[in-house]
Amino acid sequence: MSDSKIDQIVQIIKDEFATDKFIPLHEPYFGGNEKKYLEECIDSTFVSSVGPFVDLFEQRIAEITETKKGVAVVNGTAGLQVALRLVGVQANDEVLTQALTFIATANAINYNQAKPVFIDVDRDTMGLSPSALNAFLEEFGELREGSTFNKKTGKRIGACVVMHTFGFPARIEELVAICDAWKIPLVEDAAESLGSTVNGKALGGFGQVGVLSFNGNKIITSGGGGAIVSNDVELAIKAKYLTTTAKVPHPYEYVHDELGYNFRMPNINAALICAQLEQLDFFLKKKRELALAYKSRFDQLGVNFRWELPNTQPNYWLMCVELENLDERNLFLKESNNSNAMTRPIWQLMNKLPMYKECQHDGLENSLYLEDRIVNIPSSVRK
């Protein structure tokens, strides 16, 4: 790729946002009832860990993810930590997941004193690969006593965490079938994929438990926050209990009968997310418009703009281009960031980080390929 081609990619970004000023990667958009609901919190004094917006949010997030019950939590990372405990992950277990993910996925496993095992992703979805998962389990899996054990390490495989990269759906239906066959609980890290669908069904509700994030850079935000969703009502009730200090219900006494957490989402954050949820369809529409505009221009230029697979509808949370190799990626990162268009490479693989460099992995061929080439480009909802 020539330097001029890189200049042209930068120019396309600037054209789409119609500015020469700094273009952030993803900025929040507050165009609805945000101020009104925040005022209601202050006027009512309900700013903290209980309140009507928390209840409303929990109801709405279950509806949107087409699950039976939702639980508001302080952030997505805490949600993942609890999700793994909910599905039965114990100290000394292993958890299968992708190396190509945000650090929170691996850390949540670590917080449960379990060890990640890194499986490759598919090159097209950038999410956990069913064929790689199958190959790993065929080679190392041994199903006994209702669990799968890793023949190499002797450890129990307590769960599998699938993450939908940048809102592009992983092959979740196939992954569910594999995990079911091996009796491995599946946790969906849907932190990036609120509003994405596979065959018309919302992400977040495919596994035993799904987790969402509403951090400031996500498609909608509560400032900071997350949710645990499930079709298993008992599990969701347990999620609420564990994230609210494991308190035994009583009108005035404090009795806690298990090690719980204070992972509650304050009502003031819930107010913000309730206002944002009202605009989700609008955001999804605007982001798709931008994705379509990018696609037509990048197609003309011969640049690989990541697009959806058949029967999937990504939320286009963070859009990305695939450069031809590491040198071009680095050149593009430098040129774009030097000229006011914020871009960012995909994550460094988890197995390269000091905390996870001893973890077992399967070679990670596609993950390594994508690590060298994928760059996120500005993706905000345009005013």
Ligand SMILES: *Cc1c(COP(=O)(O)O)cnc(C)c1O
């Ligand atoms: C954002 C994110 C999280 C964590 O969410 P926080 O709310 O920031 O704690 C977890 N996993 C993935 C893949 C994410 O992108």
